[in-house]
Amino acid sequence: MTWREVTIAGYVLVVAGIVVLQLLATRTRVPIPSFGDLLTRAMRSRTGRVGVLVAWAWIGLHFFAR
Amino acid sequence: MAALAGLRAPVVWILLAIAFFTSISGKPVDGVLMLIVAVGLAWDAGRRALRQPEAGEAAVPARAAARPRGRPRPVVIALAVAGVVYAVVVGSFSRYSWPATAGIIGLSTGVVLIGWHRPVRSRPGGGRLPVAGTLAWIVVLVAGCLWELASLYLQPSLTTDSYAHPTISTLTDPLLATSPGRMLVLFAWVAFGWYLVER
Numbered sequence: 001m002t003w004r005e006v007t008i009a010g011y012v013l014v015v016a017g018i019v020v021l022q023l024l025a026t027r028t029r030v031p032i033p034s035f036g037d038l039l040t041r042a043m044r045s046r047t048g049r050v051g052v053l054v055a056w057a058w059i060g061l062h063f064f065a066r
Numbered sequence: 067m068a069a070l071a072g073l074r075a076p077v078v079w080i081l082l083a084i085a086f087f088t089s090i091s092g093k094p095v096d097g098v099l100m101l102i103v104a105v106g107l108a109w110d111a112g113r114r115a116l117r118q119p120e121a122g123e124a125a126v127p128a129r130a131a132a133r134p135r136g137r138p139r140p141v142v143i144a145l146a147v148a149g150v151v152y153a154v155v156v157g158s159f160s161r162y163s164w165p166a167t168a169g170i171i172g173l174s175t176g177v178v179l180i181g182w183h184r185p186v187r188s189r190p191g192g193g194r195l196p197v198a199g200t201l202a203w204i205v206v207l208v209a210g211c212l213w214e215l216a217s218l219y220l221q222p223s224l225t226t227d228s229y230a231h232p233t234i235s236t237l238t239d240p241l242l243a244t245s246p247g248r249m250l251v252l253f254a255w256v257a258f259g260w261y262l263v264e265r
Contacts, residue, residue: 008237021202021203031199035095036265038203046111047111049075051081053178057099060173064156064169065095065259
């Protein structure tokens with residue numbers, strides 16, 4: 001297995017973890033909050049709210065802006 | 067004075083760190099924008115802390131009354147069409163061009179300003195989150211960030227891609243090199259931004 005494959009496998013594992021947690025949260029009674037609940041909680045305070053919105057803005061800037 | 071008092075908010079330090087690392091990675095515009103938001107947030111948080119020292123970290127004021135109502139269908143359609151038009155127009159420009167940069171900065175600034183004070187629609191606040199479940203999310207998300215950071219530092223330099231240790235940016239380059247790919251990703255980005263503004 002090359003380092004490139006190992007690196008990509010790491011990303012796939014993280015995405016799989018996110019999907020599994022979201023499915024457990026929304027399709028079962030396991031006490032796991034959904035990603036939406038997590039965001040709502042993080043955005044309850046002003047600084048958390050602005051922090052999450054800026055993280056979103058940063059993604060756009062990083063991938064598209066000079 | 068207010069800005070110094072606001073430095074107690076951890077988010078401000080995270081934004082300052084992002085501004086620094088983004089700048090040294092060859093993206094000065096991103097760095098300056100992050101710096102502006104960090105200073106603005108520190109000033110805002112400090113001003114509120116000085117006004118109500120006992121209040122600590124203030125919760126976002128709730129918008130109007132209790133139950134969230136669905137948005138009227140014509141408004142939803144108009145927003146979706148606006149999102150598609152934005153994605154098509156901005157996505158038609160090449161990445162890192164000035165028109166694309168202006169489009170991204172314009173929308174980002176608007177969304178952050180609209181969402182700064184409170185959600186645009188009323189939402190139930192939600193109770194306490196289960197600790198173990200929340201920790202599981204934190205572990206997965208932090209692991210993702212560390213994996214990306216490790217790939218970034220295993221590159222020959224911060225501004226040179228590595229085939230062996232690709233970052234998410236490197237892996238998405240083929241998709242974002244095409245106009246349809248850019249339009250698709252931009253539409254998803256816009257939709258997620260609107261979702262966040264309403265949280």
